[in-house]
Amino acid sequence: MGKYIRQPLKVNGVIMKYFNHIISILIFLSFIYSCSCLISPKAIPNKNCLPNSRKVTYISSPSSTEIICRATGNGKSFAQAYEDSKTAVIWFAINYIVKITDVNELHSEKFLCNHSPEKYIRWQSDCLKKVVIAGNTFVDYEYKIDMEMLKSEIKPPELPPEPPFQPSIAVLSSNPGNKFSPVAISVVKGFLIDRGYDVFIQTDMSKSDRISELTRKIIGQEQDPFYQMAIELGTDIYIKITQITCQRVTVSGVTTLQSSITMEALDTATDKQIGSTSEQSKQRYTPACESLVQEASQLASNKVINQISRQIKRQNDKGKAYKIVLFVSSGNAQAVNKNLYASLKLMSNSKVRILGSGSKQFSYIVCLKKILNTIELFDDISSHYAGPGKLKKEFGKGAFLILTNESGSEVL
Amino acid sequence: MKGNFVSICFKKCNVFFLCIYLYLAIIPISFASQEVHESQRHSVRKSGVHIEYTNFESNYVSFDVKYNSRIINTIKYKIYPKQKKYINKKIIETFLSNEFDRIRIIKNKLILYLPDGKKKVSVSYNGGIYWDKPKQTLEKFSSQLNTYLNERIQGPAKKLLIKSLPYRDRYGNKIDRIDNRGLSASELKELMETCYAFGIHVPKLKGVINIDEIKKTYTKNGVKQTRTYYKSTMEIDAEARLLIYYLDINTNQFVLYTTKYTTNPIILGSGSISESKEYNNKTYNDRKLFENCLEKFANALAANALYCSQREFLSCFSIEDVQGFTFFSKGMPNIRMDAPINVKKYIDADIVFSGWGKARHVSVNIDDETQKNNYQLIGGKVEEKDLGCVHPWTGVFSYGTIGKDDSGGSFSKLQIGSYLDLGYAANQKLLSEIWFDSALIYGFGEFGTDEVTLDLDATYYAVNFNVYKRLYLSPLSIYIAPGLGFEYRRTMISYYSEEYETNSMIAKAIVNAGYNISPDQELFISMAYNKLFNEDDLDDSGLVIQCGFAFHTPVIGGLWANIFGNH
Numbered sequence: 001m002g003k004y005i006r007q008p009l010k011v012n013g014v015i016m017k018y019f020n021h022i023i024s025i026l027i028f029l030s031f032i033y034s035c036s037c038l039i040s041p042k043a044i045p046n047k048n049c050l051p052n053s054r055k056v057t058y059i060s061s062p063s064s065t066e067i068i069c070r071a072t073g074n075g076k077s078f079a080q081a082y083e084d085s086k087t088a089v090i091w092f093a094i095n096y097i098v099k100i101t102d103v104n105e106l107h108s109e110k111f112l113c114n115h116s117p118e119k120y121i122r123w124q125s126d127c128l129k130k131v132v133i134a135g136n137t138f139v140d141y142e143y144k145i146d147m148e149m150l151k152s153e154i155k156p157p158e159l160p161p162e163p164p165f166q167p168s169i170a171v172l173s174s175n176p177g178n179k180f181s182p183v184a185i186s187v188v189k190g191f192l193i194d195r196g197y198d199v200f201i202q203t204d205m206s207k208s209d210r211i212s213e214l215t216r217k218i219i220g221q222e223q224d225p226f227y228q229m230a231i232e233l234g235t236d237i238y239i240k241i242t243q244i245t246c247q248r249v250t251v252s253g254v255t256t257l258q259s260s261i262t263m264e265a266l267d268t269a270t271d272k273q274i275g276s277t278s279e280q281s282k283q284r285y286t287p288a289c290e291s292l293v294q295e296a297s298q299l300a301s302n303k304v305i306n307q308i309s310r311q312i313k314r315q316n317d318k319g320k321a322y323k324i325v326l327f328v329s330s331g332n333a334q335a336v337n338k339n340l341y342a343s344l345k346l347m348s349n350s351k352v353r354i355l356g357s358g359s360k361q362f363s364y365i366v367c368l369k370k371i372l373n374t375i376e377l378f379d380d381i382s383s384h385y386a387g388p389g390k391l392k393k394e395f396g397k398g399a400f401l402i403l404t405n406e407s408g409s410e411v412l
Numbered sequence: 413m414k415g416n417f418v419s420i421c422f423k424k425c426n427v428f429f430l431c432i433y434l435y436l437a438i439i440p441i442s443f444a445s446q447e448v449h450e451s452q453r454h455s456v457r458k459s460g461v462h463i464e465y466t467n468f469e470s471n472y473v474s475f476d477v478k479y480n481s482r483i484i485n486t487i488k489y490k491i492y493p494k495q496k497k498y499i500n501k502k503i504i505e506t507f508l509s510n511e512f513d514r515i516r517i518i519k520n521k522l523i524l525y526l527p528d529g530k531k532k533v534s535v536s537y538n539g540g541i542y543w544d545k546p547k548q549t550l551e552k553f554s555s556q557l558n559t560y561l562n563e564r565i566q567g568p569a570k571k572l573l574i575k576s577l578p579y580r581d582r583y584g585n586k587i588d589r590i591d592n593r594g595l596s597a598s599e600l601k602e603l604m605e606t607c608y609a610f611g612i613h614v615p616k617l618k619g620v621i622n623i624d625e626i627k628k629t630y631t632k633n634g635v636k637q638t639r640t641y642y643k644s645t646m647e648i649d650a651e652a653r654l655l656i657y658y659l660d661i662n663t664n665q666f667v668l669y670t671t672k673y674t675t676n677p678i679i680l681g682s683g684s685i686s687e688s689k690e691y692n693n694k695t696y697n698d699r700k701l702f703e704n705c706l707e708k709f710a711n712a713l714a715a716n717a718l719y720c721s722q723r724e725f726l727s728c729f730s731i732e733d734v735q736g737f738t739f740f741s742k743g744m745p746n747i748r749m750d751a752p753i754n755v756k757k758y759i760d761a762d763i764v765f766s767g768w769g770k771a772r773h774v775s776v777n778i779d780d781e782t783q784k785n786n787y788q789l790i791g792g793k794v795e796e797k798d799l800g801c802v803h804p805w806t807g808v809f810s811y812g813t814i815g816k817d818d819s820g821g822s823f824s825k826l827q828i829g830s831y832l833d834l835g836y837a838a839n840q841k842l843l844s845e846i847w848f849d850s851a852l853i854y855g856f857g858e859f860g861t862d863e864v865t866l867d868l869d870a871t872y873y874a875v876n877f878n879v880y881k882r883l884y885l886s887p888l889s890i891y892i893a894p895g896l897g898f899e900y901r902r903t904m905i906s907y908y909s910e911e912y913e914t915n916s917m918i919a920k921a922i923v924n925a926g927y928n929i930s931p932d933q934e935l936f937i938s939m940a941y942n943k944l945f946n947e948d949d950l951d952d953s954g955l956v957i958q959c960g961f962a963f964h965t966p967v968i969g970g971l972w973a974n975i976f977g978n979h
Contacts, residue, residue: 078796127730127797129449131758139797140449251597252604253661254574285577286594295593 049113051088053138058096060295061302064194065148066122067096073139078130081137086117089143090150093120097151111154120150148194167236167312167320168198168398170268173244180244180293184261187297188239191305200235236320236399237274237308239265244296246289256283259292261300265308269323269399270365275307318350319369321399322377326362328405332388336405337362340391343384347371374401451758451799455727456602457580459524460512461561461569461609466500467546467553473617473648477696487621489702499652499710503680504610506714507654507721510746513580515572515607522568524576527745533576539564550613550677554655554668557611561657561666565609569659573604607659609666612652613677619648619684619705621696644696645688646705652713653677654720671724678720680713681967715806715976716967723804731755731798737789737886741800743775744785749844750836752803752931753787755794767792767887768803768931772844791889791928803931807836808965808972811851811936815958819942820903820916821870823857827958829876830965830972837975847893848975849878859905874901878922893924897940917945920956932964 055072062068069092073085094108122144129140171188173181185201192199243262248255258281265275281295315321324344328336344352344366355363371377374396381403385391388405395402448454468491477485508514514525522537539560548556580603581595595603626641655677656669687705689698727747733740739755747753748771755767769790775783787800810830817823829851835844852875859870880895897920905912920943926936940956 082796127452130451130797131449131761133760249597252601253570253664254577254600254604256597256600282593283597284594285597285600291593 048109049087050109051091051112052084053088054091056088056092058092059142061191061298062144063298064191064301065146066144067093067147067302068142068144069093070128070140070142072129073141075137076135078137078139081130081139082141085139085141086121086143087112089141089145090115090117090120093145093147093150094154097147097154115153120146122146166196166198167308167315168200169265169308170200170235170238171241172201172238173241175244178244180246180259180289181241183290183293184241184244184297187294188241188263188301188304191298191301195305195309198235236268237265237311238268239263239275239304239308243278244293246292249283251283251285254285256285257289257292258283259289259296261293261296263300263304265304265311267311267321267399269321274311275304277303277307279303315367319348319367320371321365321367322371322374323355323400324364324366324377324381325400325402326364326391326405327394327402328360328362333360333362333405335388339386339388340364340381340403343381343386346384347380374398377401378403449758452730452797453728453799454730455511455725456606458512458606458608458725459515459573459576459580460504460508461515461517461565461607462504462508463557463609463611464497464500464504464516466496466612466614467548467557468496468614468617469547469549470616471547473619473702475619475621475646475696477621477623479623479694485696487697489699491706495703495706498707499614499713500612502710502714503612503652503654503717507610507717509718509721509725509727510744511725511727512608513576515569517565522565522572524572524580526576526579531579533572533579535568535572535575537564537568539568550615550653553611553613554677557609557655558657558666558668561609562664566659566664566666569607569609570661570664573607577603604661605659607661608669609657609659611655611657613655614652617648617651619646621646623694623696626690641690641692642694643688643690644698644701645686646701647684647686648705648709650681650683650685650709650712652680654680654717656724669724674724678724680720681716683967685709685712711976715972718976719804719806719966722802726801726804728799728801731794731796731800732784734794734796738772738786739769739789739794739800740784740786742781742785743777743783745774745776747771747774747785747802748836748839749774749841750807750833752790752805753800754803754931755789755792756799756801757795758799763799765792766798767794769794769800770845770884773841788884789887790884790931791887793887804966805836805931805964806966806972807833809934809962810965811960811962813938813958813960815938815956815960817855817857817942817954817956817958819918819954819956820872820901820944820946820952821857821859823855823870823872825853825855825956825958827851827853827876827960831878831962832972832975834975837972845882845884847880847882847895849876849880849897851876851878853899853901859903868905868907870903870905872901872903874899874918876900878920880922880924889928891924891926891928893922893926895922895924896920897922899942901944914946919943919945926962934962936960936962 051073053072053074057070059068059070069089071085071089071092073081073083073088075081075084091108091112094111124144125142127139127141129138131138169192171185171192173185175181189199189201241261241263244259245261246257246259249258250256260278260280262278263276264273266272267274277300279296279299281292281299284292286292324340326337326340340362341352341354341364344364348366348368350367353365355365368377368380371380374393378391378393378396378401382391391403391405393401394404472488472490474486474488476483477487505514510527513527516523516525517537517539520537521534523532523534525532577595577600581599622645624643624645626643627638628641629636629638631637656674657666658669659666685705685708687701687708689701691698727744729741729744731739731741751771753769753771754765755769757764757766767789769787771785772788773784773786775785777783808830809832811828813825813827815825815827817825829849831847831849834846834848835841853873855872855874857870859868876897876899878895878897880893882891882893884891899916899918899920901916901918903914903916905914920940922938922940924936924938926934928934937957937959942954942956944952944954946952
């Protein structure tokens with residue numbers, strides 16, 4: 001019995017003997033552990049508000065102020081991956097709005113740190129995919145984002161300053177008699193108005209007025225009727241819907257419908273194409289095609305208007321482009337041309353493009369930053385032009401100005 | 413005597429169905445649309461053409477009548493059209509769960525019934541219900557049915573499918589759609605390419621009627637008297653085949669539906685159904701007994717059809733939410749109470765089993781989005797948006813145990829039996845996890861009671877019925893099941909060359925504890941306190957401890973067939 005009593009005492013004695021050493025070792029180990037925790041990545045609170053995943057795909061725009069995207073989220077658990085997908089879609093939407101150019105990662109991060117993604121999500125799908133790869137969970141969701149709200153809450157420098165001018169845009173259809181044209185035009189018009197553009201829609205093209213005749217004579221060739229209409233309406237840009245179709249497709253023995261639409265955007269002054277797309281709706285089992293035309297139009301409108309926005313942004317950097325046509329009938333045409341060119345060079349920081357130069361007709365394209373319309377343009381030209389003779393404004397609308405020289409012009 | 417006793421016990425329980433196949437099937441049928449990954453696949457609405465005709469190879473069932481193991485006569489019963497119709501309806505309606513829209517051929521119309529049972533869509537049909545030669549062999553019937561479907565049904569069926577598309581889509585367990593511009597091509601494909609037709613073939617049925625003599629002793633005016641009864645037990649070899657045809661919408665042809673597991677028409681059971689009745693004399697010509705037997709035959713085949721339906725048309729869903737050990741899905745009325753649900757994950761491009769649970773609340777209204785199904789996690793793990801798939805199940809397990817019995821002596825015992833989840837079988841929430849157990853027991857050892865310690869060699873045979881309630885310890889796959897039981901025991905005591913018999917009634921208090929290796933296999937230990945009431949007033953009590961292994965039984969026999977309901 002004594003053996004059993006003495007044994008624990010012996011152990012106690014050993015413990016007491018090395019007590020100080022044990023305590024020292026424990027303190028040392030605690031210190032090491034604390035240090036390891038400090039340098040461990042887990043110990044650093046995650047201040048990075050950017051998403052782990054950047055896999056986001058644009059799906060469609062159900063309205064002019066909303067977009068639907070499919071986002072993949074990535075995380076250690078489903079909950080993390082789900083939250084990541086929301087952050088990823090808002091990150092995408094921010095970049096979508098500002099088109100990356102003026103916003104760098106840091107600014108997106110700042111915005112995402114201070115705003116909950118939930119605030120801008122108007123709808124989300126059921127989970128579309130959930131897979132685990134190498135211990136990480138990946139989930140896919142579709143989200144509808146309120147772009148208007150997001151845009152209004154992105155403060156500079158996330159959003160570039162408002163452009164000095166918003167161009168006017170005409171929406172024209174190649175076949176106004178097509179029963180789907182009004183649907184498509186209405187969709188495009190709605191998108192443009194919501195984005196703050198002045199919109200003009202097509203009137204009867206047969207009512208070509210004097211200006212159309214004038215431009216035809218000046219330019220000396222048959223012009224694209226869309227171009228004439230745009231000049232007539234005086235818009236800076238025109239969108240032409242070149243094709244709308246609604247075709248039947250058989251799926252599983254059932255006839256479904258599918259709509260496709262083609263549209264282009266052109267700069268009226270330069271006649272340069274600044275946007276172009278061809279979009280299709282999904283194949284659907286539906287009795288009427290109107291909803292599918294609407295679906296295709298929404299897709300196309302969103303794409304073309306984004307292309308226009310990028311063009312306007314570039315234009316704002318260089319200045320608004322104007323097309324100036326000069327008609328001189330007298331013998332000093334070359335002198336008038338030379339002096340007008342010199343005046344335009346003085347007015348513009350960038351180079352002046354000469355489109356055509358004949359014995360009597362001259363045309364130029366000039367980019368001017370502070371001039372907002374043809375009235376201001378004519379005043380500015382008049383103040384810079386030193387002669388010979390005086391320049392007279394024959395026609396000015398949108399980005400198109402026709403001048404004649406007072407000394408010897410013909411009434412056209 | 414011993415053999416006869418066991419035979420009687422078997423007949424009493426109608427446990428004649430044999431387990432002929434055990435399938436664990438995961439069948440990829442056309443689930444997901446193009447946009448939704450397979451990890452989130454949802455079951456789609458299918459349509460089933462109900463062929464309301466069962467091909468009986470013979471309209472008669474012939475029976476050998478046996479008395480003292482000797483054939484004394486043969487007898488034939490006719491199967492009336494009313495009974496044929498009952499068998500057909502019972503099987504098809506069970507097979508076509510709520511995931512199917514049923515298409516019926518009624519006079520000059522082909523009618524599709526939506527799940528609410530009220531809404532229907534119809535197209536005109538003038539093909540008639542025409543059978544060239546009834547009473548065909550399986551091969552001939554299969555060929556004849558295929559021709560009938562292709563020549564007369566496929567055209568109107570396709571028209572009906574197109575006409576009913578907008579209605580059927582509403583009831584689909586679909587991914588939430590943002591727009592309402594009409595069915596997309598992928599959704600359309602799902603609804604159009606999941607049309608099936610079902611036919612039933614019953615081979616020539618044979619049976620036996622056994623007449624047993626039973627002597628019963630009773631006391632009248634203080635005098636012990638013995639009376640002889642005759643018990644007729646009718647047995648039918650139960651077998652039927654279910655033929656499934658799939659409508660290939662591109663070729664406009666019905667083709668025999670095959671999967672990895674179903675390359676031939678499905679066998680709905682194999683074994684026999686029995687029904688018995690006591691008479692004062694040697695009676696065997698009782699049509700009522702035959703009709704009861706036939707009804708049981710239909711019920712057993714229907715219960716097996718339910719299992720086959722789950723196996724062939726696996727029902728899957730995305731797990732919406734997880735709270736503790738409970739997980740939720742959208743309302744799915746086709747899932748039965750206590751149905752096991754396999755939880756799967758997609759890990760590194762493989763489908764991995766991550767856990768399983770059982771249905772605890774089933775929503776009855778598919779349209780009400782606030783009503784959800786909920787499930788208890790039994791084993792493993794579950795996370796939101798994992799895939800849940802209904803495990804093909806009958807709720808019936810067969811088992812064997814070995815153990816020690818200290819009641820009425822000291823015995824080693826062997827027990828075989830089967831148990832059934834009543835909640836699943838009856839599809840009743842009130843009966844959830846209440847199990848009914850029936851077994852045959854053989855014990856051997858020494859006889860003795862508290863009052864009389866004889867230490868004599870003895871053996872016993874017993875039939876045992878227990879009811880218990882299972883409580884699962886989530887997520888350990890472990891359950892504890894307290895319950896009550898009843899046992900009828902006949903003990904044979906050897907005393908030198910003499911053999912004595914004594915009968916006992918035993919009341920039991922039981923606690924079972926088990927571990928589920930999977931939804932289909934379990935190991936368990938059982939403790940029971942037995943209180944014996946012997947016929948010779950020598951009462952006793954004692955403990956029983958046993959351990960056993962149970963496995964899922966995919967074919968349901970006559971014993972359980974009548975309990976299955978609410979298909």
